Amino acid sequence: MARFKNKNKKAPVRPVKNQPSVDHITGQKIPKSFVFSRGKLPGPLRDLELDLRKLMLPHTALKLKEKKRNKLKDFLNVAGPMGVTHFLMISNPKSIPHLRVARTPQGPTITFEIHEYALAADIARSQARPSCPKELFSNSPLIVLSGFGSGGQHLKLTTIMFQNIFPAIDINTVKLSSCRRIVLLNYNNETKLIDFRHYFIRLQPIGVSQRIRKFVQKHEVPDLRNLQDVSDFVTKVNRASTKSAVRLQEIGPRMTLRLVKIEEGLCSGAVIFSEFGKEADDAHEEEDHED
Template identity: 40%
Template sequence: MGRKGRKRQAQKVARKIQLAVQEEAFKKAPHSFVFNRGHVGNNVKQLITDMRHVMEPYTATHLKSRKKNVLKDFLIVAGPLNITHFIIFTKSEISTYMKICRLPNGPTLTFKVNNYCLAKDVISFLKKPNLEQKQFSHHPLLVMNGFSGESPNLKLMSTMFQNMYPSINVNKVKLNDIRRCVMLNYNSQTKLVDFRHYNIRVVPVGMSRSMKKLMATDKVPDMSRFNDISDFMMREAYSSESEVEEGAQSQVLLPQDMSRRGNIKSAKSAVRLTELGPRLTLQLVKVEDGVCSGQIMFHEFIQKTKEELGAMEAYRQQKKILKEQRKQQQQKNVERKKVQKEEHKQRSLEGMKKKGQLKVTAGEAEIENPGQDDSADEDDDVEYYRQEVGAEPDPDLQLKTRKRKKLYQKGTGGDFKRRKIL
């Protein structure tokens, strides 16, 4: 093998290793299903579509849920597809609700959606929306604010949100892969969570507007109105209006080179956020122990006494015992029916052996009855003539006898079909 052949072989091996690493990382990342239960209306269905875009690429973008589907159907499919979270939207006469379930054993957090705004409405108010499709090929960066506290419900809510998105290794992450971010802000006074979804764009600092325009495009701008390129560059003040908007708090030193022009390593750049939508204002209402069922660990509006909690726990245990008893009884019934079926089969075979001889061939099964032959029918006719006439029959007299032949052939499904030939 020559040098080129060895090089190609090494490239193939490296490609296979890289694909295996990517597949393993994809399996370990949290995946989600976003769907609705019950009738929700067109606006909530559009909100579900927007939430699927937020959760991309680790979600089923084109998931279809029908009215006849129950929660158990989604749970059965979730295991082979490595689904870790369900985001379920429901609607009642009071409000719209969003449930976040952790699979396979819970817990389930139920949020009341006080207000929401669709992505199309957010984009319609933007002067320069960023609708680049490549930004949805990587998962968003999660930014949380105000979730520090000693409340167990707050800690559980913070852990649930963190586990919905893949973790980031600061030493290995590529800045070009961070295109979006999800911001969650918790207000401890109103107990509301503000959900926002932004696009991240990094622009170089210290350039005029003309220079930025020249760096951002591959085409040469129209300079027919200018005598020199300096006139084009100096037509505006060095400190442009874009630079005025870039405060010191939004400027960062890039640790890596980025794909956008002017963003080089160890250079100052400004971070720009463009909202993509949707917007949600959430309020935690209920926390359940299981997946949309189980013991209620927290409720915002209903408080139970110790006696009521004890009665509910006793009722839950009773239901669990009855369910286990029904399961055992069902298993016994299945075993009993199997035994009865086998006994019935043996009795049928024994009865067939007593009546006749059972012959089974490759293409058909035939049953023969070696009882009386055709000569017995002829003897019966002769005896009948003797009794009625009182004399022996004439040898030239031909007594007609009806002969029956039974033929059994194997039909479809292993059954025997009987056909009479007269």
């Protein structure tokens, strides 16, 4: 493997971006995450992993390199110095995709079964006008959890876990222009499934005619040929309004999750909650150990 043509030249040292581990305004610790796989994954699931990494931006390792022989311990060893607080692990035991969300280094670990999933590319393909500007991913998404209040202790734990996975926002200091994405987790009490969606937020002024909206948002030169005066352009339909509408467009992966198990430690330890009975639970544990 000839990696470097010239021996005298040294490997290019990438400038390390000094990402602060503490928010400079609120002073809170910024959660960081690793998204990686355990065991071998089929193609679509690997794509899902990449999509999840993108979703977790900017405080995640987008280009995290994994190897077959990497153990959980390896990631844990790196996580400490890097200030990584959360692991998202995708595994595929017995061809049933699983997502595990864990806090490092102590745990707990929440295991979800991925019932259904659609990749970001699939969603973009299904839309008439897909759009996903790059600057969306320079800020972390908001998270909206709904329907979790009704359940028991395990749901509360899940809520806390997901709330802490993204940096907390302080409503006194947050800039609304930085809130461009939203992750929705909706718990359905009947089916006990969690819908995981990822949208991007668009603000549209209300009560303004289409022409002005186009002019303001897209900077298109308006056609004023039929107008007598410039004021006509502004005053024709527009009511004075102080509101703007929130429009959401789906991006990123879509998942339907089922909460399967909660463990106390990092992929180990006592089982706090299990969807299945005792026997099934044991079987699951074996699964986890094999990968």
